[in-house]
Amino acid sequence: MxxxxxxxxxxxxxxxxxxxxxxxxxxxxxxxxxxxxxxxxxxxxxxxxxxxxxxxxxxxxxxxxxxxxxxxxxxxxxxxxxxxxxxxxxxxxxxxxxxxxxxxxxxxxxFSVRIDKKTYIEELNTTFDNFNNMVSEISSIETLRNDFVANVSHEFKTPLSAIEGYATLLQDESLCASERNEYIKKIHDNTRLLSDLTGNILLISKLDNQSFTSHKKIFRLDEQIREAILTHEVTWETKGTELEIDLEEINYNGEESLLLQVWMNLIGNALKFTEQNGKISISLKSFQNIAVIKIADDGIGMDNATKKHIFEKFYQGDTSHKGKGNGLGLPLCKRIVNLHRGRIECESEPGKGTVFTVILPL
Missing domain, CATH: 1.10.287 (Helix Hairpins)
Structure with a gap:
């Protein structure tokens, strides 16, 4: 060989x-x-x-x-x-x-190559400028690709290491039933985390490559948001969170399963970063030909430096990993909203909470 x-x-x-x-x-x-x-x-x-x-x-x-x-x-x-x-x-x-x-x-x-030579021929100068721009774009893409691979490796390694560790502990025959059940639950949680991570990566890839097959249909947007709220019932009851809900009845034509992920992510983040006995407001209003969804919390908030990067893949402002996540939730939300020709905005201040606004055309 x-x-x-x-x-x-x-x-x-x-x-x-x-x-x-x-x-x-x-x-x-x-x-x-x-x-x-x-x-x-x-x-x-x-x-x-x-x-x-x-x-x-x-x-x-x-x-x-x-x-x-x-x-x-x-x-x-x-x-x-x-x-x-x-x-x-x-x-x-x-x-x-x-x-x-x-x-x-x-x-x-x-990708550090640049052409500085100037000529009297405008077409050649334009070609050189285009070449430099192309190399800059390729360099940026290469950097993003390397970062993506590094981040994916890290995000996969963390739960895999946990699964391996708990599986090793389970081999101890002297474990009591409660310890064994706890370790099994930890393995299950990390397996689910891996499954969610894989699913989100594949979905983002499909949306980025425009290879997603559209299955739009008309559904009640207010009922879907209410469903997402009820899914998190255990969390907001455990934390004693006060919910203020104002949902206007709206029929919407879109990707039902994808939009549900948006509300699940945004409501989940609001609950994650809101302290005990905090308050979350969720509203849905229609104005002329748009639907406006606001999800506001009085949690820890974000500074401007964090806010600039929240829609980047694998970025996590909460470096302590206080809550489970992989930094793909908000980037996925943004792509899904863009798919519906809408936009998502964020307003936040440290210590004063965060407001996410989703605007969808009707």
Whole structure:
């Protein structure tokens, strides 16, 4: 296998080398061809001008005989061709070579490449600007991809380590029934966390790639929000949370199952970050052709630095992991709302609570 691997690497290297050589020969050939065409053009232009001036007897006075005229035409043609060749080389061919070399570096994974060379040709300058913008975008995407892989690995590793740890503890035959049940529950909770994480990652991927199959239907939006509230009944009863609910009866045409996740996430977050005996207000109102849903709490709130990143994948403002989560809830909410051509907004201050507003077109 090692021999095959080395041979394959050598073969790939030879192909790349041959490709570079071929490209270099091709560029030199085209440059020579351009110079030849320029020379022909310059000679034709000079000969035409010379014939006209010679017939007007202007050159006869200056140069004298026909032989002197031929030499003059040749020298003038060479001068014009050289000037044109210099211009083409410096302002067209050399920038193209620069672009080609920069593209090779990007192909090898160097996203720090930028082209600063400016020319008198506006189209080339525009091409360079577009190239720089493209490399910046690719660099950003690569950074996001690396961060995504690192975050996914971390989020998977945490519950997997917990499952492994509790499974090891369960092998102890001296455990009492209550301890055994507690460890089994911990394994179940972490397994469910993994399942939710996997489902959210797949759903976000589908929404980002626009590969989600739409199944819109008309349903009662107020009843759906009420269903999401009741799902969290155990939590708000345990914490003694005061709920203020004002839901207008509204029929909505959309993705019922996806929108339910939005309300589940937003209400769950409100409960998670609201202290004992806190207050949460949930309202649904229609204004002309839009539905406005507000979910407000008087919890711990967020500073501006945290608020800027809440819709980024895997970002968690609560670094203590006080509540279970994986930093995918709000990014998922934003994508689902965007899918419905709506928008989601957040207002928050530390110590004063948070208000999430979802606006959906009717």
């Amino acid at each position: 090692k021999k095959v691997s080395k041979r394959a690497k050598r073969y790939i290297t030879e192909i790349q080398t041959d490709s570079v050589k071929t490209e270099g020969h091709s560029l030199r050939f085209h440059f020579a061809l351009i110079i030849f065409i320029i020379l022909l053009f310059a000679m034709s232009l000079t000969i035409t001008a010379t014939v006209i001036l010679y017939q007007m007897r202007l050159l006869r006075v200056i140069l004298g005989g026909p032989f002197s005229v031929i030499i003059g035409v040749f020298l003038l043609s060479v001068c014009i061709a050289s000037a044109l060749a210099y211009y083409v080389n410096n302002h067209i061919l050399r920038p193209i070579v620069t672009l080609s070399n920069a593209s090779k570096k990007v192909a090898k994974g160097d």
